[in-house]
Amino acid sequence: MKIIHKPNDLRSEIEKLKNTKGLSVGLVPTMGALHDGHLSLIKKCVKENDIAIVSDFVNPTQFGPNEDYAKYPRTLEKDSALCSEAGVDIVFAPAPEDIYDEYYFKHKETTLICPPYDVVNKLCGKSRPGHFDGVCTIVGKLFNITKCNRAYFGKKDAQQLFIIKKMVKDLYFDLEIIGCPIVREEDGLALSSRNTYLTAESRNLALNISQALFKAKELFDKGIKEADTLIDTALSYLEKPGLEAEYVEIVAQENFEKIDTLNKKAVMLIAAKVDSHEAKIRLIDNIEL
Numbered sequence: 001m002k003i004i005h006k007p008n009d010l011r012s013e014i015e016k017l018k019n020t021k022g023l024s025v026g027l028v029p030t031m032g033a034l035h036d037g038h039l040s041l042i043k044k045c046v047k048e049n050d051i052a053i054v055s056d057f058v059n060p061t062q063f064g065p066n067e068d069y070a071k072y073p074r075t076l077e078k079d080s081a082l083c084s085e086a087g088v089d090i091v092f093a094p095a096p097e098d099i100y101d102e103y104y105f106k107h108k109e110t111t112l113i114c115p116p117y118d119v120v121n122k123l124c125g126k127s128r129p130g131h132f133d134g135v136c137t138i139v140g141k142l143f144n145i146t147k148c149n150r151a152y153f154g155k156k157d158a159q160q161l162f163i164i165k166k167m168v169k170d171l172y173f174d175l176e177i178i179g180c181p182i183v184r185e186e187d188g189l190a191l192s193s194r195n196t197y198l199t200a201e202s203r204n205l206a207l208n209i210s211q212a213l214f215k216a217k218e219l220f221d222k223g224i225k226e227a228d229t230l231i232d233t234a235l236s237y238l239e240k241p242g243l244e245a246e247y248v249e250i251v252a253q254e255n256f257e258k259i260d261t262l263n264k265k266a267v268m269l270i271a272a273k274v275d276s277h278e279a280k281i282r283l284i285d286n287i288e289l
């Protein structure tokens with residue numbers, strides 16, 4: 001397995017590996033701090049492609065000014081060992097200066113991919129303005145650098161997956177987006193790199209998020225189709241000291257627009273902040289209904 005830092009080196013390595021045989025290239029974009037959730041995507045990518053690439057890059061343009069960009073966990077050595085074990089061919093680990101030019105560092109502005117306002121400024125985008133523009137921009141760059149045939153994303157970030165599929169369709173990127181199931185701890189907590197910020201106590205509080213989703217699903221399976229009833233039930237799990245619901249919403253899977261009655265495929269999404277030490281840790285999770 002190779003670890004490559006420069007976009008042009010990655011391009012030539014892929015060209016070399018692809019040779020003239022038309023081998024397929026799969027990409028798993030990550031911000032590193034890899035856990036079993038990432039690894040489920042990585043293993044699928046290795047299985048389904050001749051050349052498997054994992055990008056490991058904490059992307060500055062998707063973080064807001066008061067977010068955790070600086071302290072986001074960076075564990076490249078450990079990540080690389082996990083990737084090597086999983087059969088990955090290349091880990092792409094650029095520095096911010098390899099991906100963004102001097103203009104960006106001087107003016108804090110760059111060429112962005114900006115999906116429509118109403119698509120990105122709800123749910124997670126409401127409290128994280130500019131987040132999805134940053135995500136689409138880095139993902140678009142990675143698609144262009146790798147010319148991958150398939151790219152793998154987790155359903156854990158359901159709105160992100162929806163937006164990236166739309167971007168690929170709108171901009172005619174020539175690749176397939178593959179959505180992968182959410183990987184959870186045995187007790188239900190969705191795996192996340194941000195779980196490393198949790199204390200034992202705040203982890204217990206965080207468990208309410210998945211429990212709220214499971215309860216809503218249980219009621220849905222029993223025949224309750226009114227979104228408000230399901231949302232109120234979920235909210236009751238989140239009304240605890242030390243836990244603050246940012247949103248609990250139900251949207252249609254086809255367009256991510258709110259629905260009142262669940263008469264088509266839907267998804268319930270939660271974002272909540274958990275008090276841990278002095279900080280508030282923002283976690284997201286969702287369940288398909």
Ligand code: AMP
Pocket residue numbers: 029030031032037038040041152153154155156157180181182183184190191192193
């Ligand atoms: P991140 O490093 O957080 O940007 O995540 C990289 C990719 O891994 C994204 O496509 C995420 O949706 C996916 N991912 C993160 N956590 C999980 C999880 N628990 N289950 C499945 N996919 C996940």
